[in-house]
Amino acid sequence: MTDRRRHHDMGGLEDGPVKVSEHNSEPWEKRVDAVRSLLSDEKRNLLSVDELRRAIEDLGADAYDRYNYYERWMAAMANILLQKNVISVDELGRKMAEVEARQGNKPI
Amino acid sequence: MSDHHHDHSHDGYDVDPLHHHPPQPDLEDTPLTHHQVMQMAVAELLIEKEIISADELRRQIDFMDTITPARGARLVARAWVDEGFKSRLIANSKAAGAELDMDIGPIPILVMENTPKTHNLIVCTLCSCYPRFLLGIPPDWYKSRSYRRRAISEPRKVLAEFGTDLSDNVGIKVHDSTADMRYMVLPMRPEGTDGMSEGELANLVTRDCMVGVSVPGTTSAS
Secondary structure (H helix, E strand, O other): OOOOOOOOOOOOOOOOOOOOOOOOOOHHHHHHHHHHHHHHOOOOOOOOHHHHHHHHHOOOHHHHHHOOHHHHHHHHHHHHHHHOOOOOHHHHHHHHHHHHHOOOOOOO | OOOOOOOOOOOOOOOOOOOOOOOOOOHHHOOOOHHHHHHHHHHHHHHHOOOOOHHHHHHHHHHHHHOOOHHHHHHHHHHHHOHHHHHHHHHOHHHHHHHOOOOOOOOOEEEEEOOOOEEEEEEOOOOOOOOHHHHOOOOHHHHOHHHHHHOOOOHHHHHHHOOOOOOOOOEEEEEEOOOOOEEEEEOOOOOOOOOOOHHHHHHHOOHHHHHOOOOOOOOOOO
């Protein structure tokens, strides 16, 4: 039988022991989370939990495995903002180049 | 605290070649990763477009820092000392939280009570849904592939990996969270805690107990 599951749908599959690991959230991870919360609130209503989940699942198996947790969130959030024309590809590319050019500056 | 206790100043450059500090780059000095650059770019664009403000962003981060498992523990301890509250918490956690001036957030949370016969465990097999308004940000292992895969098929083994060995007489119910429905475990009050105050009881309730990978002991975890 062909397994028709999508990549994220992993409940019940076999795996090794759980690595009981954790780390304190890094500042950039908190900022990803905070922006997500703001975009999801009643004032903005630009990003529902389901939309974020769908966008994470749509990253594809390769990115899903390669990116860490908040990287997935970040990539998915950016994709949603692009799809909704809140930001454009052009704006994002230019702004990222600007941020890179001043690497080392303290983030907002 | 560092364990070295040489008497020297850190104000200037340390030129003594025999006195080598291990490399500890400041976070600000590490090159940003692609996704970190993207994060800053998106945040700045959203601020420029006045969709969010820098102030809102800071306040949101401050608010998130205040949400810890102590919130869930407070509900559990109250439920242990007040049967009526326990019933209300299980029936409607949002209303019960409001009794303690606690907002459990926009997504419903079902409180699952452990009994001598049934132990509850929560997971999100599809992603990482978690009762964040009561427990804060989920730990890495909760989001790990192994936990997501195995919690529903071999929960007893998974619990053993957390050092929790349940008797075979105890059944395990696993609750798979979704974007629209979250769960929290109401652990059983440990034996020998009769004389404890509500605050002392709350200190026994760890995050892991409320996820269900652990059970409370009789001494404070903190």
